[in-house]
Amino acid sequence: MCGIVGYSGAQDAAPILLEGLKKLEYRGYDSAGIAVLNGNSITVSKVTGRIANLCEKTADGKNCPGTVGIGHTRWATHGAPTDTNAHPHLSNDGKFAVVHNGIVENYMSLREELIEKGYRFESQTDTEVIVHLIEMYYVGDLKKAVIKTSARLQGSYALGVVCTEEPQNVYVVRESSPLILGVGVGENYFASDVTALVSYTRNAIYLEDGEFAKITPDSITVFDPAGQPIQKKISRITWDIQSAEKGGYEHFMLKEIVEQPRAIKATIAPRIKDSEIVLDETELTADYLRSIHKIVITACGSAYYAGCAGKYAIEHLCHIPVQVELASELRYSNPLIDEHTLLIVLSQSGETADTIAAMKECKKRGAKTLAIVNVVGSTIAKTADETLYTWAGPEIAVATTKGYTTQLAVLYLFALYAAKKMNRLDDETYGKLLETLITLPKRIQETLDMNSAIPNLAKKYHTTGSMFFIGRNTDYAIALEGALKMKEISYIHAESYAAGELKHGTIALIDEHQPVIALCCNDSVMEKTMSNIVEVKARGAEVLAVTFKENQKIVSLADDVIFIPKVETIFSAAVEIIPLQLLAYYVAKENGCDIDKPKNLAKSVTVE
Ligand code: F6R
Numbered sequence: 001m002c003g004i005v006g007y008s009g010a011q012d013a014a015p016i017l018l019e020g021l022k023k024l025e026y027r028g029y030d031s032a033g034i035a036v037l038n039g040n041s042i043t044v045s046k047v048t049g050r051i052a053n054l055c056e057k058t059a060d061g062k063n064c065p066g067t068v069g070i071g072h073t074r075w076a077t078h079g080a081p082t083d084t085n086a087h088p089h090l091s092n093d094g095k096f097a098v099v100h101n102g103i104v105e106n107y108m109s110l111r112e113e114l115i116e117k118g119y120r121f122e123s124q125t126d127t128e129v130i131v132h133l134i135e136m137y138y139v140g141d142l143k144k145a146v147i148k149t150s151a152r153l154q155g156s157y158a159l160g161v162v163c164t165e166e167p168q169n170v171y172v173v174r175e176s177s178p179l180i181l182g183v184g185v186g187e188n189y190f191a192s193d194v195t196a197l198v199s200y201t202r203n204a205i206y207l208e209d210g211e212f213a214k215i216t217p218d219s220i221t222v223f224d225p226a227g228q229p230i231q232k233k234i235s236r237i238t239w240d241i242q243s244a245e246k247g248g249y250e251h252f253m254l255k256e257i258v259e260q261p262r263a264i265k266a267t268i269a270p271r272i273k274d275s276e277i278v279l280d281e282t283e284l285t286a287d288y289l290r291s292i293h294k295i296v297i298t299a300c301g302s303a304y305y306a307g308c309a310g311k312y313a314i315e316h317l318c319h320i321p322v323q324v325e326l327a328s329e330l331r332y333s334n335p336l337i338d339e340h341t342l343l344i345v346l347s348q349s350g351e352t353a354d355t356i357a358a359m360k361e362c363k364k365r366g367a368k369t370l371a372i373v374n375v376v377g378s379t380i381a382k383t384a385d386e387t388l389y390t391w392a393g394p395e396i397a398v399a400t401t402k403g404y405t406t407q408l409a410v411l412y413l414f415a416l417y418a419a420k421k422m423n424r425l426d427d428e429t430y431g432k433l434l435e436t437l438i439t440l441p442k443r444i445q446e447t448l449d450m451n452s453a454i455p456n457l458a459k460k461y462h463t464t465g466s467m468f469f470i471g472r473n474t475d476y477a478i479a480l481e482g483a484l485k486m487k488e489i490s491y492i493h494a495e496s497y498a499a500g501e502l503k504h505g506t507i508a509l510i511d512e513h514q515p516v517i518a519l520c521c522n523d524s525v526m527e528k529t530m531s532n533i534v535e536v537k538a539r540g541a542e543v544l545a546v547t548f549k550e551n552q553k554i555v556s557l558a559d560d561v562i563f564i565p566k567v568e569t570i571f572s573a574a575v576e577i578i579p580l581q582l583l584a585y586y587v588a589k590e591n592g593c594d595i596d597k598p599k600n601l602a603k604s605v606t607v608e
Contacts, residue, residue: 001077001606002087002101003027004179005196006070006160006170009187009217013037013069014061020189020196021051021073023244026252026396026596026603027101027192028075031086034058035097038066040164042097046086067217068168070160072099075602078107079124089128091135092120095164098134100127101192102156102177103607110152126155134161146171146212147227156353156606160190173212177606178351178378181205181213181220183234188215192604193375194237195244195394202237206377235377243393251595253397253489257581258448261441263402264574266391267409268437275434277417282370282386284414286421292342294321296367298330298358299346300605302400302481303407307346309477309573310411316570317419317433327358328608339366344414347371348395348403349604350378357608359383372410374403388414397596398603399489401581404481405444408574412437415570436568440575446565447578450549454579457544457560458586464515467492468506469580470499470536471519472529478519478573482580489598490588499532512540517583520547520554521576522569533557546579 003024007013017034025032032054033046043064047053051073058064072087079085088097104110107126110133115121119132133152137145142163150159156176163169172179172190182189182197182204190213191197194204207213210225222232249255271277295314297307307324314322325335327345331354337343343362347355350373359369359380371384374392381387390406416433419425425433461467467486469479476498483496497506499518510516516536520529526547533543534557545558548566555561562579588595 001028001075001602001604003073003192003196004071004099004101004158004160005192006172006190006215007187008068008168008170008215009184010067011187012061012065013067014058014064016200017069017071018051018055018058018061019199020191021054021071023196024192025051025073026398028073028602029597030074030076030081031083032071032073033086033088034064034069034071035088035162036064036066036069037162037164037167039167042090042094042162042164044088044090044097046083048081048083048086068162068170070097070099070162070170077103077607078126085123085125087127089123089125089131091131093135096131096134096138097162098127098131099160100130101158101606104129104153104157105155106153130159138163140165142166142169142171143214143227146173150175150212150225158192168216170215171212172207172215174207175209176356176379179207180377181207181215183220187217188220190215194239195396198237198239198241198244203234204237205232205234208382239394244396251397253399253401253585253595256395256397256401257578257585259393260402260405260578261445263392263406264409264444265441267406268413268440271413272434272438275431277413277420277434279388279413279417281388284370284386284418284421288368289418289421291340292320293340294323295342295344296335296337296362297322297324297344297346298327298355298362300327300352300354302404302484303346303348305477305481305484306404306407306411307344308480309408309474310415312474312477313412313415313570314418317415317425318422319424325358327352328354330358331361335362335365337362337365337367341367343367343369345369345371345380345384346407347380348374348400348407350375350380351604351606353606353608356380356383372407374406398598398601399485405574405577409440412571433568436571440567440571443565443567443575444578447575451562451579451582454562454582455586457562458583458590460560461515461544462490462587462590464492464513466513467494467515467517468510469494469496469517469519470502470529470532472499472522472525474522474569474573475519475525475529475576478576478580481577482517482519485581485584486587488601489584489595490591490593491599492587499529502532502535507535507539510536510539510541512542514541516541516543517580518543518545518558519576520545520551521564521572524569526551530554530557546576
């Protein structure tokens, strides 16, 4: 939800800001802007739409001379996506400019107060109160004004602030929104995430909530909320530049789909030593695991659906009840959670506001929290008691693919690890399942290799206005994610349904205009789902089935079949989802959709 960048150095700032914004565009892309300090004036350029428009308007930055600046790409919350509502926002006296990612929850009362004091508002944004507060509190010292302003704000914010009176300095503040400082030589940076920094530096400082910093060309000074300087560790960014670029693929989404075997291998392999799963990043001891009464998994969107698939593996292997809860519901549900609950929190970005809130609520009630997160140093990773990273590398396409499957991979690792520690699994079964887990990347590669017909299937199905995804058990968990992929990137209405539920009402909708994607990869319920295929066929639906290549019986039932290699049911979701990702991708491509940046969405959902 919005990306922010900043630079202070010796080079022209605008081209660096624009490059950074291009990398952050996946976070929000309805409008964008930059502010560059040039002597004692600030040049602001803002446009509605994509960064490309901003590059055009500024002649790739040439129209905005100056070596210090800040930039923003927006996902509108308060106020429509217009030039006026785009950031940066300027103070009435033109001396200060601010970019903001997050939400100022008390902006209404602050706005009234500032209007009463004579400040003039140009936009409908919550952000504009920040720049007027800074102007109000500024008495020759920007640091003090930033401290006083931050103390007035409630909500989440990562801020970048510049001022004509201190033309070399950029101030940044972090409170519940991501912000990373990039340490260069004779130049320094900040950004919402490392993808905007890696082209310039691999040395990063991760700010904690409440901390703020002064960035100049030669120094970065970090302060605690009271304004005392503090020492911070410089971390090395390990993500490479290529992994944040398209590398010859037409879209990031396709590149990320194809990267899944590598991403899953990178997630699993380092955690297996001498035929044992070793999770030494955590303190999930046998004694602790034996003491818990239940596991609750919480997340949003696809991460929630990964939890739905993971539940089967954990319950099956560990024999412990697993509840999967939407974070946006859990946070307000007065949950029955105590010190005997292990809360597993799934998040690719590690910054999802609802997930953070649900985690904090459950921590308050005594639960131990285990985060499964992709972004190193993210809020969820830092807040959780234990963290297991998914090593997917940067995921740029808004619709998650490798983020989702690497979450599954960690859930499978955890399930097997915990089952062993809890003495719920004999050595032979453990060994066999571990072997299956190790070969998952291979199975996924085979799936990618054997599905060259999917672009043609997309040509057949792309004109429909609506489709159903059905399955039972693990197949139902995949139906949920498959339908979401289809909806979000192709804009085709897609409904996921537990196959056995169709006859309780929904089958009334089935006719020749509703293609049904039937998932049949779970041996224990395969025959049942095949009966459901017969039922929907009898009502005129075209059926596209996904099944193991051994299940040739299905060929005579379905209109089209996508085959995948046979995989142990509890781990099959990670393979079964691959053709559905590809189908959604090629259907969206047929329909000319903006695949990497679907309308109305943003990659990192830092608002409630
Ligand atoms: C869908 C998608 C979203 C995210 C959800 C949670 O393709 O990407 O549904 O899964 O917004 O995001 P994270 O995992 O970053 O917490």
